[in-house]
Amino acid sequence: MxxxxxxxxxxxxxxEALRDLSxxxxxxxxxxxxxxxxAGKSTLLKLIAAIERPTSxxxxxxGQNIRSIKREAIPALxxxxxxxxxxxxxxxxxxxxxxxxxxxxxxxxxxxxSAKRARAALDKxxxxxxxxxxxxxxxxxxxxxxxxxxxIVNRPAILLADEPTGNLDSDxxxxxxxxxxxxxxxxxxxxxxxxxxxxxxxxxxxALHLQQGELQGAAR
Amino acid sequence: MISNLIAHLRTLLATxxxxxxxxxxxxxxxxxxxxxxxxxxxxxxLLKSLQQLGGGLSSTPQIxxxxxxxxxxxxxxxxxxxxxxxxxxEHIDFISRSDALQHLQQASGLADVTGGLNRxxxxxxxxxxxxxxxxxxxxxxxxxxxxxxxxxxxxLDSAWAHRLQALIRFGRxxxxxxxxxxxxxxxxxxxxxxRLQILTRREEIEVTKLIGANDSFIRRPFLYFGFxxxxxxxxxxxxxxxxxxxxxxxxxxxxALLYSSHxxxxxxxxxxxxxxxxxxxxxxxxxxWFSVSQHLWQIEPR
Numbered sequence: 117m118x119x120x121x122x123x124x125x126x127x128x129x130x131x132e133a134l135r136d137l138s139x140x141x142x143x144x145x146x147x148x149x150x151x152x153x154x155a156g157k158s159t160l161l162k163l164i165a166a167i168e169r170p171t172s173x174x175x176x177x178x179g180q181n182i183r184s185i186k187r188e189a190i191p192a193l194x195x196x197x198x199x200x201x202x203x204x205x206x207x208x209x210x211x212x213x214x215x216x217x218x219x220x221x222x223x224x225x226x227x228x229x230s231a232k233r234a235r236a237a238l239d240k241x242x243x244x245x246x247x248x249x250x251x252x253x254x255x256x257x258x259x260x261x262x263x264x265x266x267x268i269v270n271r272p273a274i275l276l277a278d279e280p281t282g283n284l285d286s287d288x289x290x291x292x293x294x295x296x297x298x299x300x301x302x303x304x305x306x307x308x309x310x311x312x313x314x315x316x317x318x319x320x321x322x323a324l325h326l327q328q329g330e331l332q333g334a335a336r
Numbered sequence: 337m338i339s340n341l342i343a344h345l346r347t348l349l350a351t352x353x354x355x356x357x358x359x360x361x362x363x364x365x366x367x368x369x370x371x372x373x374x375x376x377x378x379x380x381x382l383l384k385s386l387q388q389l390g391g392g393l394s395s396t397p398q399i400x401x402x403x404x405x406x407x408x409x410x411x412x413x414x415x416x417x418x419x420x421x422x423x424x425x426e427h428i429d430f431i432s433r434s435d436a437l438q439h440l441q442q443a444s445g446l447a448d449v450t451g452g453l454n455r456x457x458x459x460x461x462x463x464x465x466x467x468x469x470x471x472x473x474x475x476x477x478x479x480x481x482x483x484x485x486x487x488x489x490x491x492l493d494s495a496w497a498h499r500l501q502a503l504i505r506f507g508r509x510x511x512x513x514x515x516x517x518x519x520x521x522x523x524x525x526x527x528x529x530x531r532l533q534i535l536t537r538r539e540e541i542e543v544t545k546l547i548g549a550n551d552s553f554i555r556r557p558f559l560y561f562g563f564x565x566x567x568x569x570x571x572x573x574x575x576x577x578x579x580x581x582x583x584x585x586x587x588x589x590x591x592a593l594l595y596s597s598h599x600x601x602x603x604x605x606x607x608x609x610x611x612x613x614x615x616x617x618x619x620x621x622x623x624x625w626f627s628v629s630q631h632l633w634q635i636e637p638r
Contacts, residue, residue, distance in 0.1 A: 167546070167637055194548035205543050222549045227342060266547070 117143040117274065117305050118164060123173035125159055125329075133159040135329040137173070141307065143273075146300045148316055149309040151326035157309040160326070161276045164307070165197050166190045178273070195223060198267030200277035204259045206251040212262050213238065213247040219270045237269040238262075241295060257288040264295060274305045281312050293319050344556075351560040355568075365529055365565060369522050370572025373616055376515035377577045377604070383507045384602040386500070397474050399464040401481060402489040411486055412460055418484075419462060424477050429463040436461060459488060519619055522569065526562045526623025527630075533558065534631045542637045551632070558628045559621055566620015570613040577604060 118141040125134040134156045141147050149157045162168040163175050166182050175182040180193060206215050216237055220230035238244045241261035243254075251259055260280060267275060277296070281289035293315055300306050310316065316323065325332040355362045401419075403412060419428050431439075436458040466477055474492055481490045534541065541554055581601045592599045604612070 165546070188550070191545075191548045191550040194546065197548075199546055205539075205546065207540055207543060209540070218544065219547045221343070221346075222544060222547055222553055224340070224343060227346075 117141055117145070117178065118307075119174075119176040120163075121174045121176075123163065123170045123175055125156075125163065125168070126171040133329050134163075134170070137329075137331055139324060139331060141305060143305055144300075144303045146296075146306040146321045147308070148321060148323040149307060149326065150311055150316070150323050151332075152311070155326040156329040157326055158278055159329075161278055161307065161309060164274070164276060165199055166193055191222075195219070195270060196272050196274060198270075198272040198275040200260075200263050200267045200275065200280050202279040202282055204251075204263040206259060206262060206266075208250060208252045210250075211248050212243060212251055212254065215251060215262060216265045216269050219266060223270055225270075233269055234265075237265040240268070240298075241265045242291075257284050257291075260284065260288075260292060261295070264292070268299065268304075272304070275299060275307070277306070277308045279309055279311075281310060281315055286314060289315055290318070347556050347560050348564075351557060351564050354557075354561065355564065362565070365525065366568045366572050369525060369566065369569025369616065369620075370576055372518040372521050372525075373569060373573035373612070374576040374580075376511050376518055377573055377612060378580060379507065379511040379514060380608075381577060381581060381602055381604065383504060383511060385600070386504055386507070388602060397466065397492065399466065399474070399478055399481065400489075400491045401462040401464060401487050402491070403460045403462075404486050404488040405459055407460065407486045415484070415486060416462065419464060424467055424473065426465040426467045428465065431461045431463060433458045433460050519615075522566065522616065522619045523623040523626065526565060526620045527627040529565065530558050530562055530624045530627035531631055533561065534627070534635070538635055541632070541635050545635075546637045554632060555625075555628050558632075559624050562620040562622075562624020562627075563617050564620070566623070567613060567617035569620065570616030573616065574604065574609055574612055 120137045120139050123134055123137040124132065126132050137160070149160060151157055159168065163170055163182055164177055166177075166185055169185075170183050173183070177193065178196065180189070185193065207218070213234060216234040217230055220233060225233075235244060235247065238247050241264050243258060243261055243265060246254065246258065251262055254262060264277075264280070267277075275296070280292055280296070284292065289312065296306055296308065297319060401415075403415070407415075416428065416430060419425055433456050437456050440458070464477075464481075466474060468474070478490050478492050481487060544554060581603055585600045588600055
């Protein structure tokens with residue numbers, strides 16, 4: 117599903133964010149991405165979503181090489197990837213429901229069918245009652261769940277979550293991990309960047325540990 | 337197909353909402369576009385009216401010879417013979433003073449004036465059609481006839497028709513230049529409006545790109561906005577020109593009444609109106625397209 121081969125990422129100015137990364141994530145796998153902030157976790161996720169390109173090496177996502185992917189092919193790739201951001205990236209000029217509708221509008225789905233799916237996604241994260249609310253009026257945990265609803269509404273094959281439980285207390289974190297677990301059970305490939313030890317103990321799975329841009333241990 | 341259509345309709349609705357969301361700014365933009373467009377369109381209306389006024393006049397040159405009032409009938413006939421034999425003259429028409437009076441009464445609604453006359457003030461006249469058409473030949477013929485006895489006035493009739501045509505040609509170029517410049521202004525206004533919109537919606541653009549929106553999805557609302565703004569600007573221009581024509585025609589009616597004749601400004605035909613709206617909507621779309629292609633690629637999610 118996702119394959120890294122000797123991937124380097126160097127930023128202008130010489131900072132080397134990732135160094136000689138090679139690993140593979142198979143379809144339906146759930147993988148933690150751990151390491152201190154600045155270790156390269158976010159960069160790695162950005163490479164998978166083609167937000168950035170590797171400096172050298174190859175990143176294969178569903179058979180497509182991110183290093184050489186054409187600009188026009190990126191939207192189609194991203195529609196297959198659900199992105200969950202640490203800062204949520206919700207749009208505050210529209211309701212929670214309209215935020216979740218956005219990926220479906222982009223995909224050009226039929227409106228009635230889309231509305232049904234958007235409500236199902238909101239229901240899944242427990243926000244159906246707040247569908248008319250503006251995201252700005254939601255709590256941090258609710259915003260995170262809304263972001264998840266938006267990421268899953270068009271049923272992507274891959275979910276990438278950057279610190280999804282980062283600023284949440286353990287009750288909220290558990291709730292969100294249960295949601296992720298349920299996607300994992302229906303075959304979605306999950307990559308969660310985290311440094312939340314409790315979460316990893318409670319929901320054990322393979323972990324890739326990054327240190328200063330390099331992969332540590334034998335978790336390849 | 338149908339869901340595509342619905343998606344477009346939704347974008348259209350959202351665009352109208354966005355226009356209404358900032359009513360003052362939208363109103364000002366549309367008014368500016370309307371005023372900019374109304375200048376060349378108003379010029380066009382003026383030209384059209386002038387052309388209608390001049391259309392009834394022949395532009396083939398004629399020379400009118402007005403005989404002195406005391407010329408005897410035999411003198412008049414002798415002058416007619418002399419004219420017929422002249423080498424530079426194609427043919428002549430005689431208009432007697434009584435014919436001329438009758439004609440005047442019928443043509444320009446001066447019946448009130450002429451009815452009050454107790455004698456006919458008009459002279460006998462010959463209308464001369466020269467063989468040659470160029471200005472030099474005409475003028476020398478006029479000068480020659482001027483020296484004949486019993487001819488009170490010799491007038492080159494085509495002169496003012498030519499002048500009018502030259503004036504109209506001049507006006508047409510003025511309108512074309514005005515239209516080109518102000519079209520450019522319209523494109524520039526839209527370019528800037530859209531640029532501001534792109535800047536304020538930067539976050540939204542980034543997010544939609546992250547979710548997998550392609551360029552045409554992101555471009556669409558902005559193109560719609562430019563199109564709609566241009567269209568409304570065109571409607572504003574149409575209203576400005578129509579209202580001005582109406583007002584000016586009221587004033588012209590008074591003027592025309594004084595001359596007992598009918599002068600009025602032409603109004604915009606249906607075809608003219610649709611051309612105006614289509615053109616302004618297209619220019620708005622074009623401005624938006626330039627703006628979008630200039631600014632959108634600069635926004636990539638980080």
